[in-house]
Amino acid sequence: MDKRSLFTLPLLHSIFIITLYTPTRTLAIVPACKNKCGSLPLKYPLGVGFGCGSPRFYPSLSCPNDELLLTTHTGSYPISSLSYTTSTLTITPLSMSTCSSMQSSSNFGLDWNGPFQLGPSLFILLSCLSPPNYKTTSLCDPSNAHLCAALYTCPTVTSFGLPLFASTNSCCVYSPASLGPKGDLDLQGLKCAGYASVLSLGDMPTDPTQWQYGVALKYSEGGIDNYNLATACNGCEMSGGVCGYAPPRNYFICVCSNGANTSTDCNGQVDFWSSAPKHDIGIFAIKKAWLGWLVVLGFVLAA
Template identity: 25%
Template sequence: MAYNPSSRSCSYDSFCFLFITFVLPYFFFTKAQAASHCRTSCGTIPINYPFGIDDGCGSPYYRHMLVCSDSGILELRTPSGRYHVRSISYSDPHMIVTDPFMWKCQDGHHFRATRAFSLDTSTHLTLSSQNDYLFFNCSEEKVIVEPKPIFCERFPDRCDSTCDSASYLCRHLPGCGAALGGRSCCSYFPKATESLRLMLKYCASYTSIYWRINGANAPDDHVPEYGIRVDFDIPVTTDCLQCQDMKKGGGRCGFDTQSQNFLCLCNQRSNVTTYCNDHSSSSHSKAGIIAGTVTGVSAAGALGIGAGLWYWKKVRASAPVTCGVQSNENRLF
């Protein structure tokens, strides 16, 4: 059988068409994702070091703790669930989160079933001492509900286990002073998650109030608001300070998702182990650091390549070739 150069031309043109259609968009998309992987905000909340909402960004101590939804809602992951993050302060390191199961003013004397908010004690997150917990309708057979100053004078050895019925906040609930309608209320700060669970076993519900500093002069510089204040540490390292230094390239502190070793994330070049302007440093591919993003794109790309090759083979097997000219029988598009 004589060799027909037109047949090869048709096959080559078909392959080029499929390559451009299925494969090239995948590579461009992967590169675009890798180049801008560290988002700096979620909704209106800035995301700075030590946090990151993309894997490989920020400090590995806070890996996978914050989640940003497609609608721009930031959430904190804890052993007890996911909670809406209302704000983050980096100058006074803390965040304010809300628990949808906690009692609210509009609940009045209707107490819903709730669960204890908890943090992983192995992390760099801690419950702030500026939180006050109010418990409602506790069983006085199981919980010591007494005015704390008087009770502590009489029983100093049992003072820490008292739920204070004389609490200022019980008498001045923020935004709804009379919402409880005479129901019992007491204030207690649990020192551990287990003690909080035990309190909820014998109380109808609870809520958390933190003291917000509004910058005014005393005595009105602290204002009570509903929410949970969670304090966090900012790990300070020489590597991170060098990376962030604008004179040295102004990178972002991150880490390798495989080894969790420090990386300086740079915009104009591959990520490095020191700082962005250090051209002698070993570099790492950006695409390799964003394991979660690139893996998802790779799967889509693999499917596209597979579909393209299958279609190309089908065309080669079934479409007749007529001297390299498209006819109604061999037309591709």
């Protein structure tokens, strides 16, 4: 190798490194992350879609047709409410019974490795062939048997083939509720036809038409590798962005409404392809062309 090559190659290498690491606009994640689904706001750690919210919630949460859904191994369940203060959400399984609609139910379950755990809900098992037991221990809470009597005053109880005011022997207030080792409310194994889940008895505990029905779930946070996540995420959301993550290390990113993502917030961010000045796009193209010529020139000089 001649003296010219010994001088030129390090220079080319330095120019290559400087050009490579000159800041450019970050390419967009398409589509942009949602900040709401229907009427429900979406904030960290919840998110729908890959790269949105915390990775722990993908693909459990989705938003088809503006309806927020939780999907587990037993089915998909509409989410009716969210509380970011208490880290709680409420789902309304379509096969769950209420006073106005009683029906046979499929098993309900949560994924054992998912971010959700059963919250403060009261399960009432309906039309059971015998009082449910786990091994030799009864699952029923006798102190709440009056809730069975109240629920059996609902006219829709006849859908189970039971008469109005049926004996409460076929009903069980499952408390404290547990989803068992497989994470399921195994109605077939418990030999019950259906269930109701009560969040609140309201002001009239004896009137099941006034009860609030649904299944409360608690969720845990985490999943993004960032030591100062709370501050970063707050700044992102204040700027109109949605907190997300960048695999494979799941570092924090702020996803803006135009699809651009940054490591800070959306202030001053514009759509690279449609909103950026043409000279920005030109610089991006020139840099790539310049890198290509450097590589070719390096091979020529090294020959």
